[in-house]
Amino acid sequence: MHALDRKLLRDFVRLWAQALAIALVLGCGVAALITSFGMYQTLGDSRAAYYDRNRLADIWASARRAPRTLLPELAAIPGIRTLEARTEGLVTLDIPGRDQGAAGQVISLPASGAPILNVPLLQSGRLPDPAARDEVAVNAPFARANGFALGDRFSANINGTRRELTITGTVLSPEFVYTIGPGAMMPDNKTFGILFMPDRAAAAAFDMTGAFNSLTAALYPGANKAEVIEAVDRLLAPYGGTGAYGRDRQISDSFVSSEIDQLWSMTIILPPIFFGVAAFLVNMVLGRIVALERPEIGLLKALGYSNRTIAAHYLMLAGLTALVGILLGWGAGAWLASGLAKLYARFYDFPYLIFRGSWTVYAVGGLLGLAAAAFGALRVALAAARLPPALAMQPPAPPRFRRGLTDRLMAWLRLSQPAMMIFRSITRWPFRAATSAFGIAMAVAVLAAASFFNDAMDKMMEVTFALANRQDAMVIFTSTLPERAVDEVARLPGVIAVEGQLVEPVLLRRGQYEKHTSLEARRPDTDLSRIVGGSGRVVSVPPGGLVLSARVAAQIHASAGDPVEVEFLSGRREVLTLPLTGTIEQYIGIAAYIDYDTLNALRRQAPRVSLANVTLDPATRRDFDRAVKDIPAIAGTSMFSDARRAFQETIRQNISVTATVYLVLAVLITVGVTYNGSRIQLSERARELASLRILGFSRGEVSFILVGEAMVLALIAQPFGWLAGLGIAWAFTQGLDSDLYQVPFVIVPATFARASLIVLLTALASALVVRRRIDRLDLVAVMKTRE
Amino acid sequence: MPDAVFRTEGLTKVYDTGTVKVQALGGVDLALYEGEFAVLLGPSGSGKSTLLNILGGLDTATGGHVWFRDRDLTGLKDRALTAYRRDHVGFVFQFYNLVASLTARENVQLVTDVSRNPMAPSEALDMVGLGARLDHFPAELSGGEQQRVAIARAIAKRPDVLLCDEPTGALDSKTGVQVLQALKRVNDELGTATVVITHNVAIRKMAHRVIRFQDGNILSTEENAARIDPAEIEW
Incomplete structure (x- = not known):
């Protein structure tokens, strides 16, 4: 190994604490990228493959009752490639051993067996026999949630007739990746299922023999969707058509798309923050190392090392740090991504997740990590390389301080000498001070933006549940009924x-x-x-x-x-x-x-x-549940009280997980910035501080200068952090904006206070860790060393 | 008369700090010869170090010319100066300038890694009497030992010239003598032209030639008829 490489490794080992502090911040960026961009790719790829292999339709339309003789005319609409007519309907289900009913959406399967479009993917068993009257395949999550096995039976109230149905198989369908029941706030597989029923049986049950009420179509590539929709609407209008729509209005896909969009906005918001802070940290720490190693740089040049070798030497130091960060980020990213994948599996029913491109995500994460470190190091490394050797050998000239406006202000304020030292140092190196403050501000911003979700959810819950939807349940009728139906409902028990x-x-x-x-x-x-x-x-x-x-x-x-x-x-x-x-x-x-x-x-x-x-009345809830199941005109009930609880629980869980993750991220940024900043301060000021100690200043007074500067910068950073937090929160609300939900842009003052408190305490702790080195300052040795 | 290893003609150097212009060299004409042991004497700011830096390719002149053998160093670009330093020049500095994170052997290896025909690091350290302390870090060596490591590092590439800026400046007389002995041995055994800058008038007696500087110009040049051994030097 070359001596210069050995120096590199030893320097790296010696600087481990500072390097680790940077590596952790960089690692956060890599992990955030792998998690968000990786999942973005995975969800996008999985969706594309699933839709493609199982031929998800491009157009859906429903009508009250349209004759099948209309189909040739519909198929002739320019742009339509494949057309399939079905019978669909909502039914109430009676799950054995449970009082509370469930809702089911019946979808007919063609006489030939499996449909051409929206092909269900068999998970177990078989599809129902086309000739059978009482066989159904159900969506696998519904079977799982209710503990159904193949051959199990349950009864359904189909269009006013009670029927016993036997489960022949479980399936997943590209139409129901996100399965949400009518009137429900979030998926609940226990109370909502999809029943795939042979066309003959379904048509008979819903009085659709020779007719259909649901239409799905696939288009030719390049077909004009809007024109096709218009043509379909025109043909179905006389038969109670309610308007055809594309994938953009298909409920399941809307939710999946919104999730994918959200991952994308995370991808473009979070990693850049961490890479940016990491780059600044590299710049700050490497700048100091180069300042300390001026004589060694001069020496290397005197020995005949080229500018390129010297620049590369310092770039490699940043590169090693980045490497550690990248490895940590890969590990954390893989762990977080698998956690997120599990979370998705709870809400989204994909038969498989494709991690096809995952190595490229890791590679991109690694490259961006290296690029961030290189970006931070480049200016410093080039400056090191450009240092004229004769100049490098001489000790650097003492920094030029000048009396300026701030000095007059400080004099007027009668600040103590140590306080003057703090403020002079900040005004003398404004770029460095700004860099530190920027890092701290980002930590505050990340925390505030993360807590923003909490505030926003509180607001959403308050408006949605406490103010708007105060009912315990929503009873949904199969069709519109005269208003006296309300009186019938009033007579139900409870x-x-x-x-x-x-x-x-x-x-x-x-x-x-x-x-x-x-x-x-x-x-x-x-x-x-x-x-x-x-x-x-x-x-x-x-x-x-x-x-x-x-x-x-x-x-x-x-x-x-x-x-x-x-x-x-x-x-x-x-x-x-x-x-x-x-x-x-x-x-x-x-x-x-x-x-x-x-x-x-x-x-x-x-x-x-x-x-x-x-x-x-909660006391008679079971009677209500039982009664509702037997009323043919009721298509289903949506239990808001249950939904409220489930919603709250899920949101709280997710938020506490994210809040913890963001807390860790913010703490890592703060430690990275403050620890490194203080170490640099100490290294630059060792002589000064030792001199003060020799002059009779106490450890506390000397520590004040060191810790004081870090804390002044941290304080200055707070308002900027709040502003940046507002910006990030706003960007998130824009990223989440969809027809499904809009996240309100609210942050309560306590959120800022909490973010600031956490960051300030972390900064203080980090500065105090460095402060301990003052106790170990060897006064004599420090005064003897040349710098 | 041996061939000149360095020759300068009207060499000037002006440092421009923006507000003040400082004339460090005011037109120096000088020749230094192969195998010669020359001592540059003079007070601080007299231009010795500036001359040494220009001879060694660490700095460039403002005016005039400087030749290394037949090669005009004036106007060489950074890359060429780097190659020149790497191939021909050995430096020894007042404050040793060892890399703290590398052992004695590794500090020497810094040079042998990039030179064309180096001696083994252990051989160079043997020459300066440190064969037994190869694996010590600078912090584990005395000042004299550190300076000898620096000399070993300078000679390991078998340089054509050895340029020493106050090599004993930071040392007491006993360790200073050890360092001077190491320099003399290199000069005697390898025939390396050696230029030593010093404040210490006593050292002049071991040189072939003594060149005195004042205010950026050569004040006098004298040849020693009889050189003394470093052991006899006292200060």
Whole structure:
């Protein structure tokens, strides 16, 4: 081994603590990249492969009842490659040994066996016999959650008839990667399942023999989706078509896409912070090493080592540090990614996850880590190489201090000499001070941004559950019913209060812009399910007007006072123009709202309801559950009280995991910055500090100078950290913005206080660790060493 | 008369600090010969170190010319100067300038790694009487020993010239003598032209030639008819 390489290794070993502090920050960047970008790739690849192999449709459409004779005409629409008609329907399920019912979505399988599109992937058993009347295959997570084995039976209330069904197999379907029941907030495989039933049996049960109510289609590549949708809508309109849509509005894929988008925004926000801080740290520490090794650099040059060799020597030192960080990051990244994959497996039902490109993610992480270190080291290494040898051999000139404005200010403030030393050092090396402050600010920002999720979730929960949805359950009818159905629900055991609600699928239009959404109508005195805006304000829709989610309004470019065209996608498909009377900020879902009487009047119908919201007496909950299962007109119940609990629990769990991860990240940044900053201070000031000790300053007074500078910088950094935290939180809300949910941009002051407290305490601890070296300062030796 | 190893003509050096211009060399004409042991004497700031740095290719002149054998060093670019130092020049400094994280042997190896025809590091350390302390780190060596490691490092490449800037400046007389003996041995046995800068007037007696500097110019040059052994030097 060359002597220079040996010097490199020994220097590296000697600097282990500082190198490790940098390596940990760099490792965080690599780990964050592997976790977020790796999962981004994995989810994206897995989704693409799954959709491709199992032929996910491009277009979905539903109708009330369309004749199969319409199919050739639909198939002839230019752009459609494959077409498949099915029977779909919601049913209530009675799970043996359980009072609480479950909801099921029936999807018919063609007589030939497996469908051409949306091919279910058999996990166990077999698909039901096309001729069988009581056989079904169910989605595997539903079977697992309810402990079903092949051959197990359960009963279903299908279109008013109670039927015993036998499970012949379990499947996964690309249509149901994220399986969420009607009215539910999050997936619950126990209470919602997909039942794949032979077409003959399904058609018979739902009165669809010779007809269909669900259509899926695959398009030719390059086909104009919008035109196809328009053509399908035109043909299905007479048969109660509710509007065709593409993958962008398919529920499962919307959730998967939103998750993938979220991973992407994490990828572009988090790793750059860590790589940036790591680069600054490398710059700071290497700069100091080069300053200390001036004579050695001069010597190496005198010995005939080339500029390139010297630059490479210092770059390698940064490279070794980066290498340690990269290895740590790879390890942590692999661990975090597998944890995240497990978390995804809880919510997303992929038959397989493809880690095909995983090594490239590791390679990219490694390369970016090296690049960050090299970026931080380059300027310093080049400066070292460019140092004229004769100059390098001489001790550096003492730094030039000049009396400036700050000095006059300090004099006026009558600061003590040690305090002056602190402030002079900061103003003398503003770039370095700014670098340290930047690092600390990033730590605060990371913490604040992470806690922001907590605040945002609190806000979402408060508005969604405490203010808006106060019902215990939502009873969903199979179709709209006369309003007296509400009275029937009121007579069910355990029901304390009940309110009806009418929901209609509509197409909103303004100029060239249009948007599919649901139009909700409730009576103005509604108490259980209220319309609540972002500010917590309860809104009632004025008769004759329309209130929209702000997001919907923005999408159709409508503002208050504008006329909006409403096309109903059911019944007589009226097209009406209503004035937009207001918009509200909504966190979960999007919708349009109208007054109950106005809607019924506009549609010229006696008041109708499509669901009922109820509050329940917990003592008689079992009676309610049992009663609901036997009522044919009820398609399902969504238990909000359960959903609330599950939602809270899941969110809390996820947040506590993320909060811990971010806490560790912020602490590592702070330690990296403060420890290195203080070590550099100590090394530069050893002579000064020793002189002060010789002059009679106490250890405490001398320590004050060292720790003081670190803490002053940490304090200066706080407001910038808060600002950066706001910026990151804002970027996250933008990344998460979708029709499914919008994360409110709220941070409570306590979040900033907590972030600052953690960072300041960590900074203090890091500076105090370095301070201990003052106790060990050999006063005589320090004064003798030349520098 | 042996051939000149260095020759300078009207060599000047001006340091420009932005506000003040300092004339370090004011037109030096000088020749140094193969195998010669020359001592440069003079007070601080008289231009000795500047001359040595220019001869050694650590610094460049502002005006005039300097030749190493037949080669004009004036105007050589950094890369060429690096190659020149690597192939021909050995340096010894007042503060040893050893790399603290490398042992005596490894410090010498720093040179042998990059030279064309080096001696073994242990051989070089033997020459300066440190054959027994090969694996000691600088912190485990006395000042005199450290300086001898520096000499071993300088000679290990078998340089054509050995340039020493105050090699005994940081040493007491006893260890200083050991260092001077090592220098003399190298000069005698390897015939390496040696230039030693010193404040110490006593050292002049061991030189072939003594060149006195003042204010950036040569004040006088004298040849020693009889040289004395370093052991006889006292200070």
